[in-house]
Amino acid sequence: xxxxxxSERFGFDTGVxxxxxxxxxxxxxxxxxxxxxxxxxxxxxxxxxxxxxxAQSAPSKSDLQQYSIVVVRDxxxxxxxxxxxxxxxxxxxxxxxxxxxxxxxxxxKIAELRRHPHANNxxxxxxxxxxxxxxxxxxxxxxxxxxxxxxxxxxALRNAIEAVSEVLALPPGVFPIxxxxxxxxxxxAPTSMRLxxxxxxxxxxxxxxxxxxxxDAYDRRRHERQPIAPNKQRNVDLxxxxxxxxxxxNAARQLSQxxxxxxxxxxxxxxFDLA
Ligand SMILES: Cc1cc2nc3c(=O)[nH]c(=O)nc-3n(C[C@H](O)[C@H](O)[C@H](O)COP(=O)(O)O)c2cc1C
Numbered sequence: 001x002x003x004x005x006x007s008e009r010f011g012f013d014t015g016v017x018x019x020x021x022x023x024x025x026x027x028x029x030x031x032x033x034x035x036x037x038x039x040x041x042x043x044x045x046x047x048x049x050x051x052x053x054x055a056q057s058a059p060s061k062s063d064l065q066q067y068s069i070v071v072v073r074d075x076x077x078x079x080x081x082x083x084x085x086x087x088x089x090x091x092x093x094x095x096x097x098x099x100x101x102x103x104x105x106x107x108x109k110i111a112e113l114r115r116h117p118h119a120n121n122x123x124x125x126x127x128x129x130x131x132x133x134x135x136x137x138x139x140x141x142x143x144x145x146x147x148x149x150x151x152x153x154x155x156a157l158r159n160a161i162e163a164v165s166e167v168l169a170l171p172p173g174v175f176p177i178x179x180x181x182x183x184x185x186x187x188x189a190p191t192s193m194r195l196x197x198x199x200x201x202x203x204x205x206x207x208x209x210x211x212x213x214x215x216d217a218y219d220r221r222r223h224e225r226q227p228i229a230p231n232k233q234r235n236v237d238l239x240x241x242x243x244x245x246x247x248x249x250n251a252a253r254q255l256s257q258x259x260x261x262x263x264x265x266x267x268x269x270x271x272f273d274l275a
Pocket of ligand 1: 152
């Protein structure tokens with residue numbers, strides 16, 4: 001039943017889902033998980049190209065389609081990227097690596113071709129391009145998962161954004177928002193428990209009065225099902241390993257240290273005015 005899938009997703013009975021059989025697209029979305037272990041068999045070219053067409057079927061702001069996808073097939077390039085961003089085994093093992101990029105360059109070129117000024121190298125266009133790339137990636141993930149493939153998005157690509165952009169010959173105005181490892185799953189992936197809907201979904205007006213209690217309860221539910229092992233806890237060198245490290249403690253530990261602080265400077269030097 002869909003209700004069981006929803007309970008599995010949140011770790012408690014939400015009363016949602018009703019008496020509906022767990023099949024089709026809703027069941028697939030509710031049961032999905034990021035896959036980090038892949039079999040070696042390749043993804044057939046025809047299937048990959050179909051999935052890319054699915055990605056391009058995603059909505060885009062004003063139909064401007066301000067994103068690009070780089071399919072990284074060259075083994076040397078794959079190795080170079082894996083070494084640069086140290087994103088884990090999935091980067092070595094996944095048969096396919098796709099890189100989803102925000103792309104304001106194409107719009108600039110089109111403006112030039114049509115002899116109009118491009119008057120929008122600004123924060124809004126930057127955001128639009130990022131937002132265009134994200135649903136394209138999600139459309140590919142959803143389509144891939146619907147045929148039994150597994151996916152792992154890789155923001156770790158941005159750990160070495162300058163070098164990765166060079167390896168992929170990304171010109172000014174184009175930068176990677178995330179990589180996507182793709183392949184046939186080697187093992188089932190666990191369902192990751194989500195924050196309760198009462199924390200994430202707001203009806204009519206935003207409110208977080210009960211946040212502290214809700215987060216405590218969520219931490220306990222998650223710990224019971226999937227405790228965060230000491231070697232998975234963030235910044236153990238600074239904060240030590242805790243026998244009970246809830247999701248919120250781990251998130252706060254992560255957020256306590258600046259990540260990718262040079263990103264803005266990279267963008268500024270890579271064709272984004274961010275005006
Ligand atoms: C934009 C984005 C970037 C991500 N980057 C990475 C990554 O670099 N490495 C990784 O192992 N997983 C990455 N993930 C996967 C998340 O860790 C995963 O979605 C999250 O832990 C929830 O698990 P689930 O997708 O199985 O529900 C990324 C996910 C998104 C949406």
